[in-house]
Amino acid sequence: MEPLLGKKLGYVVGAVTDILLPRTCAVCGARLDTEEAYLCRECMSDIPFTYNWGRKYHAIADRLNLIIQQDLHEYEPYSFVSNLFFYNEDNGYRHICHRLKYQGDIRIGRFFSRELGKRLKDSPLYRDIDLVIPVPLHWTRKWDRGYNQAAIIGREIARVLNAGYMPDFLVRKKKTASQTTLDLEQKKANVSDAFSVSEKAWKIFAPETGPKTLPGHVLITDDVFTSGATTAACRRVLRTVFPPEVRISVATLAAVEEE
Known part of the structure; x- marks a missing residue:
């Protein structure tokens, strides 16, 4: 034809x-x-773009870094945070995330994840990312939903960046309650000790047996950034295998403007 x-x-x-x-x-x-x-x-x-993929310091990144600073014991590089668009209950753009998360519309998630990936690739802050790790779902939620929306996002971003991708690097050890109605301290407590490094990842990256060459820049992916409690908890666990020289940043499709 x-x-x-x-x-x-x-x-x-x-x-x-x-x-x-x-x-x-x-x-x-x-x-x-x-x-x-x-x-x-x-x-x-x-689309209410955040444009924060081109900025080191901004209010959303400060939320995450404030949590990190609270339990800081040694040097820690500032975490970059990038989000494609702003999300709140008053604008219809929240439906993009809802369709991906609750309605099984994986295609819309892939489309906008690629859009975010293109912007990260063009940014000097993110173009050196060499490993992408999604926030994990508890196995019961993943079984019920059929997929992990954070992994859909992470896979597409990794493809655009030509970066490594490990969807099973982290494990969600416990099924946490919804964070929607919780305040910051409650959210932090809710996800405390919720994550761990998988046995597979530990065998590869454990400090005593890990590879001589570590990634220089790791990216955690999720669908929506709110308080930063979840990504901070994931980040804390990643520090058990990655030394402070490895920068750990975050990318999500959307970000809530204010708590």
Whole structure:
């Protein structure tokens, strides 16, 4: 089949599919045109980007680093934090994360994860990342959902950055309660001792038997950044295998502007 003919045929099939099974914008619910993917043109142009992938210091990163400083015992490099867009209950962009997390829409998660990955690749702060590690789900939640949304995000970012990817580096040892209604101290207590390094990762990276060449920059991925309690807990566990010279940063699709 000629390439042009195949392209036209694909367009026709897409148009017919949109008539029979109309797609809607994840943000506003408007019907999508054939050329539109996941968001309508208006919502795509109005995405509340954080632009913090190009900044070392900003309010969201300060949340995480404040928690880190509270139990600091030795030198610790400042953690970079990057998020694609702002998330709150008053804007429809929260539906992007909801569709990925609760509605099984893995494709929308991959799409926006690649968008975040492209921005990280263009940033001097993140382009040297050589290992991506997602926040783990407890096995019961993963079994119920069928996937880990943080792993979907991490895999796509790792592909864009051409970085290593270990979805099973961390293990969630206990099933924690929802963090939605908890304050910061309650969140920290909720995820305290919730994570551990997997046996597989420990065999590879244990300080006494680990490789001579360690990653220089590790990235933790998750869907939404709120207080920073969860990623700080993961980061604390990663420090049991990675010395302070290894920078550990965080990337999420969305970030809550204020607690």
